[in-house]
Amino acid sequence: MIHELIGNIGHLLVIVSFVTSALATYAFWRSHVTGEKTWESLSRYTFYFHTLAIIGVCITLFLIISNHYFEYHYAFSYTSKILPVYYQVSSFWNGQEGSFLLWMFWNAVLGVILINTNKTWKAPMMMMFSFTQLFLVSMIMGVVIFDVKIGSSPFMLLRDVVNDQVFDLNPNFIPEDGRGLNPLLQNYWMVIHPPTLFLGFATTVIPFAYCMAGLYTGKFKEWIRPALPWAQFSAVVLGIGILMGAYWAYETLNFGGYWNWDPVENAVYVPWLVLVGGIHTMIAFRKNETALKASIVLVVAAYVLIVYSTFLTRSGILGNASVHSFTDLGLSGQLLIYLFVFLILSIVLIVKAFRAIPSPKEEVSAYSREFWIFMGAITLSLMAFQVIIPTSIPVWNAIVEAFGGSSNMAPPADQVGFYTKFQLWFAVAIAVLSGTGQFFWWKKMDAKELKNQLYAPFLISLLISALIIVLFKIHEFGYILLLTASTYSIVANLKIFISVAKSNIKLSGGAITHIGVAMMLLGILFSSGYSKILSTNNTGLLWSKEFPDEVNQNNLLLFLNEPRQMADYSLTYKGMRKLSTDYGYVDLNDIEGALSPLELRIGENTITSDGIELKKGDTIRIINPENSYFEVLYSKANGSEFTLFPRVQMNESMDMIVYSPDIKRTLTADLYTHVRTFPDPEQEVDWSEIQEVKAEPGKPFFINDYVAHFVGMEPVSNIEGIDLNEGDVAVKAVIEIEGEQKTYVAEPIYVIKDNLAGRIPDQVNDLAARITIQSIVPEENSFVFGVSTTQKDWIIMEAVEKPGINILWLGTFLLVIGFGVATVRRYTDFVKMRDKGME
Amino acid sequence: MKKTHIVGIVVIAIAIVVIMSTAGDASAYVSFDDAKEMYEAGNKNKIHVVGTLKKDHSGQVVGIETSPDLLSFKFTMIDENNVQQEVFHANPMPTDFLRSEQVVVVGSYQNNKFIAEKILLKCPSKYQEEGVNV
Numbered sequence: 001m002i003h004e005l006i007g008n009i010g011h012l013l014v015i016v017s018f019v020t021s022a023l024a025t026y027a028f029w030r031s032h033v034t035g036e037k038t039w040e041s042l043s044r045y046t047f048y049f050h051t052l053a054i055i056g057v058c059i060t061l062f063l064i065i066s067n068h069y070f071e072y073h074y075a076f077s078y079t080s081k082i083l084p085v086y087y088q089v090s091s092f093w094n095g096q097e098g099s100f101l102l103w104m105f106w107n108a109v110l111g112v113i114l115i116n117t118n119k120t121w122k123a124p125m126m127m128m129f130s131f132t133q134l135f136l137v138s139m140i141m142g143v144v145i146f147d148v149k150i151g152s153s154p155f156m157l158l159r160d161v162v163n164d165q166v167f168d169l170n171p172n173f174i175p176e177d178g179r180g181l182n183p184l185l186q187n188y189w190m191v192i193h194p195p196t197l198f199l200g201f202a203t204t205v206i207p208f209a210y211c212m213a214g215l216y217t218g219k220f221k222e223w224i225r226p227a228l229p230w231a232q233f234s235a236v237v238l239g240i241g242i243l244m245g246a247y248w249a250y251e252t253l254n255f256g257g258y259w260n261w262d263p264v265e266n267a268v269y270v271p272w273l274v275l276v277g278g279i280h281t282m283i284a285f286r287k288n289e290t291a292l293k294a295s296i297v298l299v300v301a302a303y304v305l306i307v308y309s310t311f312l313t314r315s316g317i318l319g320n321a322s323v324h325s326f327t328d329l330g331l332s333g334q335l336l337i338y339l340f341v342f343l344i345l346s347i348v349l350i351v352k353a354f355r356a357i358p359s360p361k362e363e364v365s366a367y368s369r370e371f372w373i374f375m376g377a378i379t380l381s382l383m384a385f386q387v388i389i390p391t392s393i394p395v396w397n398a399i400v401e402a403f404g405g406s407s408n409m410a411p412p413a414d415q416v417g418f419y420t421k422f423q424l425w426f427a428v429a430i431a432v433l434s435g436t437g438q439f440f441w442w443k444k445m446d447a448k449e450l451k452n453q454l455y456a457p458f459l460i461s462l463l464i465s466a467l468i469i470v471l472f473k474i475h476e477f478g479y480i481l482l483l484t485a486s487t488y489s490i491v492a493n494l495k496i497f498i499s500v501a502k503s504n505i506k507l508s509g510g511a512i513t514h515i516g517v518a519m520m521l522l523g524i525l526f527s528s529g530y531s532k533i534l535s536t537n538n539t540g541l542l543w544s545k546e547f548p549d550e551v552n553q554n555n556l557l558l559f560l561n562e563p564r565q566m567a568d569y570s571l572t573y574k575g576m577r578k579l580s581t582d583y584g585y586v587d588l589n590d591i592e593g594a595l596s597p598l599e600l601r602i603g604e605n606t607i608t609s610d611g612i613e614l615k616k617g618d619t620i621r622i623i624n625p626e627n628s629y630f631e632v633l634y635s636k637a638n639g640s641e642f643t644l645f646p647r648v649q650m651n652e653s654m655d656m657i658v659y660s661p662d663i664k665r666t667l668t669a670d671l672y673t674h675v676r677t678f679p680d681p682e683q684e685v686d687w688s689e690i691q692e693v694k695a696e697p698g699k700p701f702f703i704n705d706y707v708a709h710f711v712g713m714e715p716v717s718n719i720e721g722i723d724l725n726e727g728d729v730a731v732k733a734v735i736e737i738e739g740e741q742k743t744y745v746a747e748p749i750y751v752i753k754d755n756l757a758g759r760i761p762d763q764v765n766d767l768a769a770r771i772t773i774q775s776i777v778p779e780e781n782s783f784v785f786g787v788s789t790t791q792k793d794w795i796i797m798e799a800v801e802k803p804g805i806n807i808l809w810l811g812t813f814l815l816v817i818g819f820g821v822a823t824v825r826r827y828t829d830f831v832k833m834r835d836k837g838m839e
Numbered sequence: 840m841k842k843t844h845i846v847g848i849v850v851i852a853i854a855i856v857v858i859m860s861t862a863g864d865a866s867a868y869v870s871f872d873d874a875k876e877m878y879e880a881g882n883k884n885k886i887h888v889v890g891t892l893k894k895d896h897s898g899q900v901v902g903i904e905t906s907p908d909l910l911s912f913k914f915t916m917i918d919e920n921n922v923q924q925e926v927f928h929a930n931p932m933p934t935d936f937l938r939s940e941q942v943v944v945v946g947s948y949q950n951n952k953f954i955a956e957k958i959l960l961k962c963p964s965k966y967q968e969e970g971v972n973v
Contacts, residue, residue, distance in 0.1 A: 290843075363841055371842075378846070382853055390861045410866040413885030413945050413956065418864050422857065553910050553929055657934045677909075677931045796909060796931040 002071045002172055003064075007155040010060035011142065013053050014153065017104070018137040020050035024130040032123035032217075043123065044115055047130065051108040057140075058105055061098065061154050065091050070175045073161040074098070074154045080180035082597050084623065086191050091181050093194045096314055096331075097140045097154035102194060104136045106202035114206065119834060121226055124213035132205050135338040139331060152331060183626065183649040183658045189248035197245065197268070200238030201306055204275060206230040208303035211296055215349040220357055221285065221292060226834075228282050229827035231299065235279060236819035238272050243812050254659045254674040256800050257528065261415040263318050266391040267309030270384045275302035277380035280373050288370040289360045294377060296353065300346045305388070307342060311335040317394050367445045372437035379433060383426040387419065420528075424478050427521050431485035434514040435492035441510070442496060457495050461488035472530075482525050489518035506825050513818030516811045523808025527670075534567040534671075534799040555676055558632070560766055560793040561740040573795050574631040574741065575766060577609070577645065580620035584610030585629055585645060589765050597625045609643070626651050630675050630795050634664070646675045646797065669803040678795045690786040692774055695735075697781070703746075704769040704789045708737040713783070716749060719760070728753040733773055733783055739766055748773045748785070761786075768792040866945065871924040871953070878948035885947045885956060890918040892942060900937050916942060928955045935960065 027043030030036075061074065066088050070076045078094040079087075093099040111129055115122060142153020158175070159167040166173045184190075207227040214223025245265070250258035259265060278298030284291040312318060315332035364371045393409050400407035412418035439445065439453045465484040474480055497511035535556040556566055558573035565571075577585035578600060585608060592603025602618040609631075614620070626649045635641035644662040651658070661674035695701045695710040702708060716730040724730060730751040737744045749760040750773040761772040772786040868887045869877070877884065892900045893915040902915030902925070912932045917923050926944055936958075944955035 363843065366842065375846075378850060382850065382857075385854060386857045389857055390865065393861075393865060408868040410868050410887040412864045413866045413887075422860075555910050555931060557909055677934050680934055794909070 002157070002174065003067075003069050004157075006060060006064060006069070007072060007157065010057055010064070010155040011153055013056040013060060014137065014140055014155070015143070017050055017053040017057060018134065018141055020046055020053060021130050021134040021137055024050055025127055025134060028123050028127035028130060032127060040123070043126070047111055047115060047126065050130075050133070051112055054101075054104050054108040054137075058092075058101055061101065062088075062092055064155075068178065070178050071157055071159075073156045073158045076158050076175055076178045078178070078181055080178040082625070083181055086188070087181050087186055090185050090190045090194075093198075094181055094185055095154065097152055099194060099198065100136060100139045101154070103198045103201050104133060104140075106195075106199045107133050107136065107205065110202055110206065117834075118226065119837075121210065121213060121223075124217050125209045125226075128209040128212045128216075129205060132209070132342070135341070139334060149330065150334065180651065183651045183656055184252060186624065186649070187248060187252045187660075189244055189251065193241065193244040193248055196237060197241030200234060200241040200268075201310075203230060203234035203237055204271065204303050204306045206234065207275075207278070207299045211299045212346065212349060215296065215353040218356070220296075220353055224282050224285055224292075224295060225826075226830050227299065228279070229823050229830055231275060231279050231282060232819055232823040232826060235272065235275050236816055236823065238268065238275070239819070240812075240816060242268055242272060251663070252658075252660050254661055254676075256661075256672060256674070256798065257416075257531070257802075259528075261387075261419045263391045263394075263411070264313050266387050267312045268306075270388045270391070271302045271305035271309060273380045273384040273387075274298055274305055277377040277384075278302055280377045280380070284370045284373040288364065288374075289357055290364070291370055291374060293354060293357060294374070296350060298377065298381070300350065304339070304343055304346065305384075307335075307339045311339050312391070312395070317398060367440065367447075367450070369437070369440040372433060372440045376430070376433045376437055379426055379429045383423060383430075386422045386426070390418070416528075424482060428478075428481050428485045431482070431489040431518055431521055434517060435485075435489035438493055438496045438511060438514065442500065454492070457488065457492040461491040464491070472526075476529070479525060479529050482521060486518040486521045486525070490515050490522075493518070506821065509818050509820070509822030509825060511818070512821060513815055516814030516816075516818055519807050519811030519814060521811075523804055523806070523811055526804030527802040527808060530803050532801045532803075534569075534801055535797065555796045555798050557794060557796050560768075562792075566799060568636055569634045570636075571799075572633045572635075573793075573797075574633055575793065577629040577631050578620070578622055579627060579629055579645075580608065580622055583608040583612045583614065583620060585631060586614070586620055588628065590614075591620075594625070595619060598622055609645075624649070629662075630678070630797075632673060632795075632797065634671075644671075644673045646673050648675060648678065650681070665806075667806065669801055670805050672800045672802060674798055676796045676798060679791075679793065685790050687770060687788040687790050690772065690774075690788045693785045693787055694777075695783055695785055703735075703737055703771065703785075703787050704767055706737050706739060706767055706769075708735050710735055710783065719749060719751065722751065722753065722758075724751075724753065731773075731776075733785070735771065735785075737764060737767060737769070739764075741766075746771045750776065759786075765793065870918045870920045871922045872920065874953070875948060883947060885945055887943055887945050888916070888918050888924075889941065889943050890916045892937070892939065893917055893923060903932070903937075905932060916944065924953050926953045926955050928958060930958075933958065933960060 024043060024046040027039060027046050031039035031043045064072050064075050065079050066085070068075060068079070068081055074095055074097065075091075078098075079091040083091065091098075093102050107129075111126065111133070114129065115126060118125065137151075139151045140153055141151030142156065143150050159171060159173070207230050210223040210227035210230070214220060214227075242265075245268075246258040249255070249260070275298070278295055278301075281291045281294040281298060285295050311332070315335050317332065364374070390412060393411055397407040397409055435457070436454070439450070443449065443453065445453075461484065465480075465487045468474065468483060468487070469480055474483060493511045493514040497508050497515065500511060501508045533554045536554050556564065556571070558564055558571060560573055560575060563570045563572045576588040578588055578591060580586050580600075586600075586602070587606050590602055590604040590606035592601045594600050598621055600620050600622060602614045602616055602620065605616055606614050608614060627647055628650070629645040629647050632644050632646065633641060634644065642664055644664055646662045647660040649658045649660065650656075659675050661672050663673070664671040693701050693703070695708075697710050697712050700707050700709055711734040713731050713733055716732050718724060719730055728751065730749060730753075732747045732749045735746045735748075737746060744764045744767060746762040746764050746769075748762045748771045751758040751760065759772045759774070761770050763770045768790045770788050770790075772788075774784040774786040776783055866885055866887055868889060871888060874886050874888060877886065893902045895901050900914075903912060904914075905912040910931055911927070911929045913925055913927045914932075914936075915923060916926050926946075928944075939960040941960075943959040944953075945957040945959070946953060946955040948954070
């Protein structure tokens with residue numbers, strides 16, 4: 001039965017949210033204009049009602065997913081029956097509609113908080129706030145007005161979306177199971193990364209709304225106090241969101257790093273940089289009109305860039321340019337309207353305001369704190385500019401084509417190299433400025449004082465970096481500069497931190513954040529700049545003369561159980577494994593079959609990676625039937641060893657094969673291993689012609705170059721799939737074969753049924769051999785075995801060493817803590833003034 | 840000259856460098872013929888070529904050859920102008936390579952051979968649904 005009601009409720013709630021966000025915008029405007037109590041409470045309750053409607057939409061969609069209502073397109077496309085609950089949560093935001101919904105949900109929650117923490121700012125600010133929400137809700141409306149489809153609803157029935165003959169025959173057809181969650185998203189980071197990122201997205205609207213309200217009401221300066229803590233909060237949440245995404249990419253995707261300069265990554269990096277620039281000028285606005293103007297522009301730009309990034313990733317314009325943008329849902333027109341409405345609105349308000357704000361009378365001194373903060377903000381903006389211009393290449397193409405031209409520009413072939421070339425130097429500037437600027441912030445400076453203050457940190461950092469340069473053999477000029485500048489920033493900010501923390505620890509947010517940033521730069525410098533591919537082909541042999549010499553081969557071919565040397569390690573591929581929930585990894589060869597998708601039966605006695613013995617007939621539970629793991633043993637000459645289990649996920653319904661790395665983490669470096677390819681399980685195995693071997697019990701012989709012993713012959717009373725009647729005979733030969741790691745037993749069977757001879761071969765996968773009893777020679781007490789062989793199981797893998805990556809993560813933590821301290825400080829400021837009635 | 844003016848000039852200068860380098864370092868979507876022309880003219884920029892794998896009339900992909908050590912392979916690609924080209928790639932063949940609907944290669948000619956540094960695949964069911972597959 002099709003559950004139509006729940007979808008209708010969901011759709012209705014979406015329309016209610018849309019209408020209430022429009023009403024709230026109007027009511028907040030009336031409340032601001034009239035100042036009447038009735039409008040005030042009406043606007044407030046409309047927004048509360050809107051929030052309830054949004055929460056209702058979320059619950060409805062989640063119920064459809066968790067109850068497996070596969071008659072709904074959303075549930076069918078993004079979930080399946082065996083998906084664990086925490087991944088059903090990820091299914092919620094697998095689709096575009098759900099991720100928009102997540103964004104709106106945060107907006108609604110934040111709106112309620114803002115309503116209850118503001119007094120005079122509430123009406124004009126919430127007016128802007130609700131207005132942005134109106135555009136977001138329109139994205140999931142799914143309403144057709146005058147042949148124009150507005151938004152894409154998550155509550156569409158499958159039969160209304162997909163053209164399939166099934167629905168012509170039976171309109172009430174409901175698929176048995178859904179297509180499941182995209183394998184790439186089946187990762188715990190995908191449970192928490194999107195909510196964090198979208199909380200970051202949602203919070204960027206707050207400083208924007210304050211700013212717009214300030215410009216609208218003529219309070220050109222006053223908006224900064226309430227906006228600043230929210231801007232800081234937004235920057236830290238968005239920053240965490242970006243880094244979580246980076247960490248997810250590092251752990252799940254196999255491009256071998258955490259940042260690939262993909263347009264989708266760039267699209268959030270850019271607004272974040274601009275927002276951080278805005279925070280800096282917002283701190284310096286009081287004494288300097290230029291800083292005030294810059295604050296307005298940067299805060300507005302950050303939000304417009306968020307909308308622009310939404311347009312880039314969701315309109316389908318990136319097409320070939322990105323590996324992970326969303327599908328085109330036909331929302332590009334709507335997204336463009338969203339973008340242009342806010343772009344034009346803010347330009348109009350900014351132009352009006354700038355006429356009213358006086359120009360600075362005197363020139364800013366190079367010894368003033370404003371000058372240094374300003375330089376920092378400019379550098380951040382240039383950094384953002386350098387990224388957004390190339391990222392927008394598909395947009396430039398589209399614009400040229402819209403005007404009748406033709407443009408075939410593609411993103412730079414080597415994206416990492418291209419962006420690094422610029423960002424490296426900006427990073428050097430950031431490190432130098434963040435180290436020096438802090439002194440101007442806390443002390444009154446002149447030339448002499450500057451020398452006094454900087455002398456010690458400058459010397460210390462030169463010494464430290466010289467030491468690092470010599471120890472780690474850093475030769476590249478850019479790297480040397482970045483290293484020195486970052487070290488300088490850490491030392492200088494540490495000095496500031498000590499002196500500030502002594503007087504009031506609450507003021508130390510800036511110093512902590514800057515130390516964090518400098519550490520992140522160091523971490524990136526080492527882990528990316530000195531990332532080393534260990535699996536580089538060192539044989540010097542190329543397979544074909546046709547190949548040019550400069551082609552490097554970065555991968556290593558490992559045949560099963562055949563150790564190969566790689567850097568200091570000897571590597572052995574030991575076979576495919578399944579990950580059980582309770583016993584660790586289990587050899588795939590010892591698994592007989594599945595009782596249910598999540599329950600496997602053991603066919604041979606085996607020892608798991610946790611050292612647990614499992615007997616034939618035991619069952620193990622697994623989390624995901626799509627996942628298999630490759631056991632790779634790393635051992636060093638000194639006897640130390642460890643095992644990595646890189647993963648392959650084979651998703652049949654989406655026809656996707658996804659490899660994920662396994663990482664050996666040590667304090668100083670990560671060793672990152674991922675499999676590139678392995679024999680396609682769908683391809684038929686090529687067996688060699690049968691070769692005959694004569695064997696007698698007790699005499700060793702060879703099977704595929706392995707020593708084998710014919711132990712003996714045993715009668716067999718039942719064989720699976722064959723009925724043995726009276727007069728039929730079946731025997732099996734027991735053969736022990738000595739493999740590299742263990743001894744395998746092969747038991748081929750010879751049957752005589754209804755006077756016909758039948759042979760059932762036995763296969764030893766690890767040894768790539770298949771053994772048949774060809775004939776029995778009773779007079780010689782010997783057997784003739786037929787042996788055919790194939791290629792041994794293999795993997796091709798890449799191993800990369802990433803030194804110093806932990807400095808990056810440590811820096812991230814400091815950044816978060818520092819921003820946290822600063823946010824609390826500014827928010828306390830705001831609360832104090834608000835309670836004094838001086839909002 | 841005022842400090843603000845100096846800062847302004849520097850900012851504009853950097854912005855111009857950024858735009859110029861974007862235009863200069865941007866790759867392009869071209870055909871194999873264009874790529875060859877570029878190579879013959881001494882232009883070593885890496886370009887993007889969009890196309891499909893060569894198939895025989897029964898739909899089997901043909902022209903793939905893997906190195907004995909399996910670490911690299913070559914294949915035959917047909918670009919949007921129906922020009923056929925042998926493409927070398929120094930990485931193992933991606934597992935879902937044969938199922939791809941569209942292939943984008945990023946690379947250039949070297950010694951008269953087209954070397955793909957990157958291969959981007961569009962697999963049919965990855966982004967769009969066709970039917971329910973009951």
